Amino acid sequence: MVGSGSSSAAIQSDSDTSPDHQMLDGALDIHHLHSHPANGHSNGLVLKTRHTREEEVVRIVIQALHDMGYKSSANLLQQESGYVLESSSVSQFRSGVMAGLWQQVEALLPSIAIDVNAQQSVLFLLRRQKYLELLEQQDMKTALLVLRNELTPLSATASRLHMLTSLLMCSGVEDLKKKANWDGASGTSRTELLAQVQKHISSAVMIPERRLESLLDQALQLQKMSCLYHNTDDDRISLYTDHSCDRNEFPCVASHVFQEHADEVWFVAFSHNGLYLASASKDATAIIWSVQDWRPLHILQGHKDPVSAVSWSPDDSLLLTASNDHLLKLWSTTTGLCEQTLSRHTENVTSCAWLPDGDRFVSASHDKNIFLWSTDGEILHRWQGTRVTDLVVTRDGKSLIAICHEKKIRIYNLENRTEVGHIQETDSITSICVANDCRHVLVNLSVQEIHLWDLEERRLIRKFVGQKQGRFVIRSCFGGINQNFVLSGSEDNNVYVWHREHGILIEVLGGHTGCVNSVSWNPRLNMFASASDDHTIRVFERPGLKAP
Numbered sequence: 437m438v439g440s441g442s443s444s445a446a447i448q449s450d451s452d453t454s455p456d457h458q459m460l461d462g463a464l465d466i467h468h469l470h471s472h473p474a475n476g477h478s479n480g481l482v483l484k485t486r487h488t489r490e491e492e493v494v495r496i497v498i499q500a501l502h503d504m505g506y507k508s509s510a511n512l513l514q515q516e517s518g519y520v521l522e523s524s525s526v527s528q529f530r531s532g533v534m535a536g537l538w539q540q541v542e543a544l545l546p547s548i549a550i551d552v553n554a555q556q557s558v559l560f561l562l563r564r565q566k567y568l569e570l571l572e573q574q575d576m577k578t579a580l581l582v583l584r585n586e587l588t589p590l591s592a593t594a595s596r597l598h599m600l601t602s603l604l605m606c607s608g609v610e611d612l613k614k615k616a617n618w619d620g621a622s623g624t625s626r627t628e629l630l631a632q633v634q635k636h637i638s639s640a641v642m643i644p645e646r647r648l649e650s651l652l653d654q655a656l657q658l659q660k661m662s663c664l665y666h667n668t669d670d671d672r673i674s675l676y677t678d679h680s681c682d683r684n685e686f687p688c689v690a691s692h693v694f695q696e697h698a699d700e701v702w703f704v705a706f707s708h709n710g711l712y713l714a715s716a717s718k719d720a721t722a723i724i725w726s727v728q729d730w731r732p733l734h735i736l737q738g739h740k741d742p743v744s745a746v747s748w749s750p751d752d753s754l755l756l757t758a759s760n761d762h763l764l765k766l767w768s769t770t771t772g773l774c775e776q777t778l779s780r781h782t783e784n785v786t787s788c789a790w791l792p793d794g795d796r797f798v799s800a801s802h803d804k805n806i807f808l809w810s811t812d813g814e815i816l817h818r819w820q821g822t823r824v825t826d827l828v829v830t831r832d833g834k835s836l837i838a839i840c841h842e843k844k845i846r847i848y849n850l851e852n853r854t855e856v857g858h859i860q861e862t863d864s865i866t867s868i869c870v871a872n873d874c875r876h877v878l879v880n881l882s883v884q885e886i887h888l889w890d891l892e893e894r895r896l897i898r899k900f901v902g903q904k905q906g907r908f909v910i911r912s913c914f915g916g917i918n919q920n921f922v923l924s925g926s927e928d929n930n931v932y933v934w935h936r937e938h939g940i941l942i943e944v945l946g947g948h949t950g951c952v953n954s955v956s957w958n959p960r961l962n963m964f965a966s967a968s969d970d971h972t973i974r975v976f977e978r979p980g981l982k983a984p
Contacts, residue, residue, distance in 0.1 A: 494519045500648040523547075526642050533630050536621060538566040554636035560590040564600070565629050569621045571603055571612055580604065664935045664942050667916045667961065685978055687963050690947045692730050692975040696723060701967035703745050703911070703954045707752040710960040712769065714755055715973055716743035722757045724769055727958070730975070734772030738765055745787045745826075750794045754811070758785035764799050766811065776813050781805060787826045791850065792833040800824035800838060808853070817853050822846065825909070826867045830874035837877060837891070839865040845879060847891060859894055861887070867911040871919055878912045878922060880905060886912050886924055888936070902941045904928040908951055915957030915964055923964060925952030931966050931976070947974055 494513065498521045501510035514520050522530075525547040532541040541562060550558055563586045570579035583600060591597040606612040609620070618625055634642055644650065652675065659679040660666045665686045666679075673679050699719035706713050712733065713725040722736040722743050741760035748755055754775070755767045764785055766776035783802040790797045796816065800806045806824055808817040827838040829850070836848040845859040845868070864882040871877065876897070879887050886900040903910070903926035912924035914936070921942075922934045931952055933943035950969030957964040963977045 491519050495521055495643060496647050496651070499643055499646075503646055503649070522642060530630065530642075533562075533633070534626050536566075536569060536626065538562060549638045549641045551636045551638075556590055558633050558636050560587065561629060561632055563587050563590065565625065567600065568603070568612070568616055568618055568625070571606070572609055572620055576604065661937055664938070664940060666920060669917070686943070687976045687978045688943055688945060689977060689979065690945075690974045691963075691977040693947075694725070694730070694973040694975075695971060696732055696735075697721070697971050697973075699742075699971060700950070700969040701953065701971060701973055702742065702909075704956045704965045704967040704973060705746055705748060706956050706958045706965065707748045707769075708750065708959060709752055710958045712748075712752065713956070713958075713965055713973075713975075714746045714748065715965075715967060716746045716757065717971075718742040720759070720761075722746055722755070722767075724755065724772065725973075734767075734769070736765075736767050736772060736774070738774050738777075739763060744785065747788045747790055747797065749790050749797075750792055756788045756790070756797060756799075758788045758799060760784040762801070762803075764788060764809075776811070778809065778813055780807060780815060786824060789827055789829040789836075791829055792831065798827060798829060798836060800827045806836070806838060806848075808850075819848065819853075819855070825865065828868055828870040828877070830870055831872055832874050835874070835891070837868060837870060839868045839879060845877070845889065857894070859889060859891075866905070866909045869911070869913050871914055873919075878914065880910050880912050880924065882906055886922065888922070898936075898939045900924070900932075900934045900939060900941075902934075902944070903930075903932040909953065910951075911954040913955050913957055913964075917961060921957075923955045923957065925955055925966060925968075927951045929968070929970075931955060945976065948972065 494517045498510045498513055498519070501507070501513065502521065510521070525544055529541060529544045529548050532544065542559070545555070545558070563582060567579055567582045567587060570582060587600060588597060591600070603612060603616055606615060613620055631645065634644065656673060656679065663679060663681050665681040665683055667686055668681055697715065697717040697719050699717055701715055701717045703716035704713060711727050713727060714722060715725070716722045720739045720741055720743060723732050724734040724736070725731070726733045736755070736757060739757065739759040739761050743757050743759050745758040746755055753769055755769050757765045757767065759765070762779065762781045762783060762785060764778040764781070765774050766778070767774055781799065781801040781803050785799055785801045788797060788799045795811055796808060798806060798808050802823050804821055804823050806819040806827065807815050810816055822840040822842065824838045824840050827836060829836055834850055836850050838846045838848070840846060843861045843864060845861065845865070846855060847857050848854065849856045861879065861881065865879045866882060867880045869878045875890060875892055877889050877891060879889065881887060882905060884901065884903060884905050886903070887896055888898045888900070889895070890897050900922050903924050905927055908927060910925045910927065912922060915921040915923050920936045922936050924932050926932055929946065929948045929950060929952060931945040932941065933945070934941050948966065948968040948970050952966050952968050954967040955964055963975060966974050966976070968974070
């Protein structure tokens, strides 16, 4: 715990300040034990700024030494520098909260620079904790007094007071913890209380927890954001040097080219475990490939017309195929056998997607129907009225997002099965991809742009340009660590790669001799696949990659 070197000190009233805590402009100068030489400058902004920054750095280092258990070193640094981590009042306040000494804690409030506008809120938080601990101790008489005399005057709303009052009727301690969403005095509640209170205390008075670690994390995040090719696990990043990924670490080399399909390849998708790749073709077949040795594991035959899309079940045991023959088929990825053929659509089936429970999936068609299915072939719900060209389900299973001929991105709530809104685009949309955060989507437009949308704010965040698209359905995807790349096929036979945050085009990868229709990034983070009208699938890897 920060400042634990003084945690055993007795709680004092705010009047017992030591000589080194002198009032300056109405506040306590709590950090400096002795004056520092001016080095020839008696005053001036530069000197003041340098000393202020020096104090901040030293105090943060003292805190870090405490956090890492080097308490003797922390104490020595305090003595040598003349700076202390925090005043005795703050140390006593911290230890008082952790010890549950509520009367003394309240007495210290005037001495720790609580935000004036938050004083009542802080007092309420402290007294609420005291009240809950009394209930936990079964001291109902004292708890009732605290509720009436201390909490009621501070309760801003009747509902909050009613909730606190209802806790008196709890059948036992476990019931209390459940209803109050609280883990007890011996749990993390006091630590969480201290963190809540600290938000209302000047950071110069009480340094935020683990501040050095936070600053280092921020610095690393900034370096990663600035690294256009960042595709490295965090545990490989060193503090000793500035971080920068080399282009050779990016999968930009076509290591495999597959020609098993007899016609255009329209769709590719890696399995969730990254061990398999599924491809869909105009030749009316889908193929499941083993990533380990890149051989066709199963060739799925049964459709009479082109297969337009595929979708892996959450556990990768089943594969859905959607076809222009108006059918959906459900295949076992273990045996390669068709387990269900679903024939309720009356026009081309354009897309399909699983819900995360693995028991349900959705399909869309030009027949203006979106069906919600169970794996036994039962239709659970139907949305009508729009010709859907593509759809996705968010990772949390809460939303279905569909694109339609009206240039709209339609958003449906899967829990109550209602349409909750839409986003109007400016041109025809050909495909959609949803990010793992369930909040952002990519949509490809026929005007040679890819748009990144924030679904919560209904806001266009960024446009990615450069790829060629006008006549065909082109698909894009997210890729890389934290999905920080955007990839797309293109009608000029190339794969385009952008940095998601900056929108900068970083790669144009050739090799195909026909339109690139679809791309898919492997969840293993070090390869992706592309599908083309040239009948081939290309797998891009970085040098030296080993098979799983």
